[in-house]
Amino acid sequence: MKAVVMAGGEGSRLRPLTIGRPKPMVPLVDKPVLGHILELLKYHGITEIVITLQYLPSVIQDFYGDGSTLGLNITYVVEEMPLGTAGGVKNAAAHLNDTFLVISGDALTDFNLQAAVQHHLTIGALATIAVYPVPNPLEYGTVVSDENGRITQFLEKPDWSAVRSDRVNTGIYVLEPAVLDFIPDGTAYDFSSELFPALLQGGERLQAYVAEGYWCDVGTIGEYMRASADLISGKVWLPQPMGETVPAAAFPPSGPDAGGGAATLIEGTRPRGDLILGADVEIAADARIIGPVYLGNAVKVKEGVTIQGPCVVRDYTIVDRYSRLENCVVWRNTYIGETCELLGAIVCRQCSLKSGTIAYEDVVIGDNCVLDENCVVHPDVKLWPNKRIEPGAVVRESIIWGSRGRRSLFGGAGVSGVVNVDITPEFAAKLGSSLGATLPRGSYVVINRDSHRSSRMLIRALMSGLSSAGVDVWDLGEVPVPVARHFIRTHASAAAGVHVRLSPLDQRVVDIRFMNGQGLDQSRASERSVERSFSREDFRRAFLDEVGQIDYPADPTEGYIESFLASVDQDRIRATAPHVNPQIVVDTSHGLCGDTLSTILNLLEVDYLPLNGPMMGALRDQFRHQLQHMAKIMGVLTAGVGVKLDVDGERVFLIDEKGVVLDDLTAALLLLELAMYANPGAKVALPAVLPRAFETVVDRYGGHIVSTQNDLRDLMRAADEDVLFATDGAGHFIFPDLQPVSDGLLATVRLLEYLGPRQAAVSEIVAGLPHFFMAHHRVDCPWETKGTVMRLLNQSYQGDGVVTIDGLKIHFGAEEWVHIGPNPEQPLFEIRAEAADPERATALVKEHGDQLLQWIVATDI
Structure with missing residues (x-):
């Protein structure tokens, strides 16, 4: 005996479960719904199966094949257009020469199918319909029969006033081949609403078989949840255990x-x-x-x-x-x-x-x-x-189209995510194709990475995506980020750069950072272009002979070191007799800059003590623990200063000769003081959220300030050739005479260059810096409320004392100010305040934080 399994349903009421899969392929505990039906058929000795398909037919065909792995012989009949339940079966008429069973592939049941077949054969009906009593028949087609089971009436989804039976049509039929003669060819035709009423009106015998057991039409999300619960609760008899x-x-x-x-x-x-x-x-x-x-x-x-x-x-x-x-x-x-x-x-x-x-x-x-x-x-x-x-x-609302509720692909650290969870090789290849699609054919992309094997895995996938778009690659391997940026700037054919690293904040996370043809962080506009290509999968595919090539330049650090040495005052560094030994303790955080910085310091004849050099492929220790350990070493030695670089060689953290770790703002103020002392009247670039002490130092030496947003990308753009020095107050230091990017190696050597003429200990210079008192606070705010809060802020604070840069900076006299700005990556506002004492600064951020909370709560309501 053969069975026809109707598996052409789209399952619109089950969306989004059925996006990308036909309704019968929705997983139900341990297998698709269709899998449970096929197992039931096999258990009852029905192994010749015809499956009718219409929506995404290849999904089912690829999954089950010819059925031999299940002990079945499966034949597929694909509808070119939707033919309805009866029309789909008629489309398979060539395979149906004897009594056959019809069953839905998107319902869950444990009915005794052999008993239904035997009942049909005993009665001798043209068609037998398996019916099942349900508590609420309003959403089903009900079947009315006499005391002998002969069907007398069909009612499709009746209201309570018309209900005459609680027995519903389960979509399981035993049919004689003659039934097919009543179904028109090549047109949509339905069993319950068209064929069966027509047969009944024509006097044909239709029989009801009252099935016992479990039956659920998995047609809605609620029914899907119920079927899942019933399966694992033992309410459904299964031929095989799960x-x-x-x-x-x-x-x-x-x-x-x-x-x-x-x-x-x-x-x-x-x-x-x-x-x-x-x-x-x-x-x-x-x-x-x-x-x-x-x-x-x-x-x-x-x-x-x-x-x-x-x-x-x-x-x-x-x-x-x-x-x-x-x-x-x-x-x-x-x-x-x-x-x-x-x-x-x-x-x-x-x-x-x-x-x-x-x-x-x-x-x-x-x-x-x-x-x-x-x-x-x-x-x-x-x-x-x-x-x-x-x-x-x-x-609060469903998200179907567009990117509503979705963050930007790019964040502050580039494209970030958990390795092999968010950022997989497939993702990286797609990202490479997206970048390549925004660049001219034949242009070069410079790539480099840290030493971890996860970064190597992802960079290889990314290179394949770039090559597929007809873009060539220069693979620098494991070099510090400042070296890679310099290589890009000094090679005219380089159109972009990519750096892959483990995040310094979370070792489960990888960052993929993009640079433009000048070695600067990619602009927001360029990021949006890549993101559009990524989201639309609008990739450019190169022909066979146009696939990009991968080249491996010889020692890219040579050119960097040559330019580096030309940008510093070598004679001053060498001529400064060290009053301490060693002059400097350098910790490179097991990063890639250790070898390069050691070469530079040796060429400059600097007496230094290296710590935590490169560690190939290993996970790094906790950064803050290393910093405190270095401070203890500084307290024992007689070194002049301690410098700790991050793993990329971009950020710098300072420790004075007494082993005191300088906070980021104090370290930035120290470098500013040294730079201005050596270059009075110079122009510097500083974010508007830094303390007034920075203005005091610049004014002391007759300098000029270029105000920027609190964003490293904006700081790099502002650091043109006329700017001596730039810092964000968070460990990034830019000296544009070499390149307008954050360079921890250059900051280390410039520190030595500037300290020499002062002939004073670092702690003494720090003691002479202007004092400042800052407070910082964060206020959570839903994404959809941020715009409203910014409007209320701008309405509430206006006048000469208000500066609209990176949010709102509100001045309260000569000594106090508050800056309020939305965090671009997280659902919150950042509040910073400066005052004459720490208590007042704390009070200012609390006062304005409370005001923000009132607006947020009122808006949310």
């Missing part, structure tokens, strides 16, 4: 066969209800599981997690520490970050929910979505696939 079932009394199991054959179940809180396990499951000791719960293959449940059933967590998903899952479904290859809460939600395939994210009841998060930290998704919201929600966003 995994190893561990009852409450047996958890944690012991012995080699515990938990699906290879699960690691550590002693912890005993679950209540059944726990169904795939293979290689790992459950932490203090995880709390209340069944029924299904955990698929290789699922990892971390410390402090609570899972309260009914819950389904499919294969290769990670539930990170202290998260809580209740009555939810999570598909495969998904990451649930720390302290997340899923309360009645569905999370589809390959999603990443960062720490602190909350998704409420009836939320559906489509495939490949990324929700950054502390997002809140309100009930009934649907996120279509491939959406990215910015940190702290509150999503």
Whole structure:
């Protein structure tokens, strides 16, 4: 006997679950809905299967093939246009020469199909319809029959006044081939609304078979959740078990066969209800599981997690520490970050929910979505696939088209994300293609990276994307960022640069940073061009002989060192007799600049002590721990100054001869004092949010200030040839006579150059700097409220004492000011204040923070 499985449904009511997959392929616990139907057919001895397809047919064909792996013989019939339920079966008429079964591929049931067939054959009807009693028949087609089961009437979705039966049409039929003669060829035709009423009117015998067992039409999100819960609760009889079932009394199991054959179940809180396990499951000791719960293959449940059933967590998903899952479904290859809460939600395939994210009841998060930290998704919201929600966003409406709720691809550190979670090789290749599409064919992109193997993996993928767009690559390998920037500036054919590194803030995160043809950070406009290409997948593909080539320049540091030495006063550095030994202690943070800086210091005959040189491929120690350790060393030695560079060679942190770590603002003020002392009347570039002490120092030496935004990119643009020095007060120092970029190596040597003529200890110079008192505060603000708050700010503060740069800077007399600006990457406002004493500065940020909160709350209401 043959069965026709109707699997052409699009499943519009199940969106976004059915975006990219036909309705029968929606995963239901351990397999697609269609998989459960095929297993049921096989169990009842029906192995000759005809599957009718229409929407995304290749998805089903590729997944099941000819059916041989399931012990079935599957034939596919594809509809060129939608033909309806009956029309689709008529389209398969060539394969149907005997009594056959018709069943829907998008319902879940455990009916005795052989009993239905036997009932049909015994009665001798033209068609037998399996009917099932339901509590609320209003959403179904109801079937009315006499005492012998002969059908007398069909009612399609009746209201209560018309209801005459609670038995509904399940979409399971046993038919004789003669039925096909009543179905027109090549046109849309439906069983329940057209064929069966016509047969009934023509006097044909139609029989009702009252089925027993379980049946659910998986047609809505609610029914999908119910079917998932019923499957793991044991309400559905299954031909094959979904995994190893561990009852409450047996958890944690012991012995080699515990938990699906290879699960690691550590002693912890005993679950209540059944726990169904795939293979290689790992459950932490203090995880709390209340069944029924299904955990698929290789699922990892971390410390402090609570899972309260009914819950389904499919294969290769990670539930990170202290998260809580209740009555939810999570598909495969998904990451649930720390302290997340899923309360009645569905999370589809390959999603990443960062720490602190909350998704409420009836939320559906489509495939490949990324929700950054502390997002809140309100009930009934649907996120279509491939959406990215910015940190702290509150999503109250479904997101279907566009990028609403999605952060920019680029942040302050470039393109950042967790290695092999957010930033995968596929992502990097696509990013390379996107950059290449914005550049002329045959132009060069200069790439370099740090020494970690994750960066090497991603840079290779990125190079393949660039080459596919017909762009050539200069691979500098592992060199400091200032060296790479110099190489770009000194090679006219270089159109852009890319640097890949592990983030200095989080070793799980990688940063991909883009530079323009001048070695400066890429402009916002250029970033938007790359992002448009990325989001639209608007890539340029090169022909066979136009694919970009990859070249490896010989020692790019040589040209950098030559230019470097030409930009400093070598005679002054060599002529300055060291009054301490060593002159300087240098810590390069296991970064790439150690060898280059050592070469420069040796050529300048500087007496130095190196610490934490390059460490190939290893994870770096904690930066702040290294800084404190260096301070202790400085307290013991008689060195003149300590300099710690970050791993990229761009930022500098200073320690005086007594082992005191200078805060970032004091270090910046010290470099400014030294530079202005050596070059009176010079012009410097400074952000508007720095303390008035910086103005005092510049005025002391008759200099001039170019005010910039509190943004390194803007600072680089302002650092033209007329500018002596620029700093952001956060460890970045720019000396444009070499190149207008932050260069920690040059800042280190310039420090020595400027200290020589002063003939004073660093601590003495610092003691003579102008005093300042600053306070800093952050106020959380939803993304959608930021614009309103900025409008209220501008309306409330106007006049001569207000400067609109990087937000709003409000002056209160000669000594006090407050700066309020929206953080470009996070849902919050930054408030900075300066006053004559720390108490007053703190009071100012609190006062204005409270005002912001009032506006935010009022706007949110």
